[in-house]
Amino acid sequence: xxxxxxxxxxxxxxxxxxxxxxxxxxxxxxxxxxxxxxxxxxxxxxxxxxxxxxxxxxxxxxxxxxxxxxxxxxxxxxxxxxxxxxxxxxxxxxxxxxxxxxxxxxxxxxxxxxxxxxxxxxxxxxxxxxxxxxxxxxxxxxxxxxxxxxxxxxxxxxxxxxxxxxxxxxxxxxxxxxxxxxxxxxxxxxxxxxxxxxxxxxxxxxxxxxxxx
Numbered sequence: 766x767x768x769x770x771x772x773x774x775x776x777x778x779x780x781x782x783x784x785x786x787x788x789x790x791x792x793x794x795x796x797x798x799x800x801x802x803x804x805x806x807x808x809x810x811x812x813x814x815x816x817x818x819x820x821x822x823x824x825x826x827x828x829x830x831x832x833x834x835x836x837x838x839x840x841x842x843x844x845x846x847x848x849x850x851x852x853x854x855x856x857x858x859x860x861x862x863x864x865x866x867x868x869x870x871x872x873x874x875x876x877x878x879x880x881x882x883x884x885x886x887x888x889x890x891x892x893x894x895x896x897x898x899x900x901x902x903x904x905x906x907x908x909x910x911x912x913x914x915x916x917x918x919x920x921x922x923x924x925x926x927x928x929x930x931x932x933x934x935x936x937x938x939x940x941x942x943x944x945x946x947x948x949x950x951x952x953x954x955x956x957x958x959x960x961x962x963x964x965x966x967x968x969x970x971x972x973x974x975x976x977x978x
Contacts, residue, residue: 801835826856924952949976
């Protein structure tokens, strides 16, 4: 997915973005996009996922979005898990620093987050790559700090994501877009290390919109 392709679609279709979740109004042939109304400082979506680390410096985090503010019908069936989730994510990160302070290990990473829309959900935690199938609808650069309690094996993460690309997608006959370039999203994440990887850990998070372009 390239920004030029996205901009070309906007210009070619005379797109007008709809703020506040309403449809854009325009003449015949106008592509009408809906965007969830997510005020700054409120939760944009939530995440459930796992992490797998590959020494010496690679880490991937992957999972699904059980809630997205302003969207409903996020699962294809009554069982709400990764196998039925229409929206998944995949973080590809590189470790930049590891430090220690008593029982705490502090890890700093940088990389990319991609959110995907899957018309036919089929993700499986046994196959991390299954979470990056489908249409990439939101791409973000990321920086995060992981704090691991080596006594309890619990960990927390503060993550900052800046949107670098956003692509429209069609769900239930409606054209949507989840953000704009330069939007900033802040992750608040809690997890538990796995004593017998893979995966190396399990986590859940909520994501707050911190800045709107």
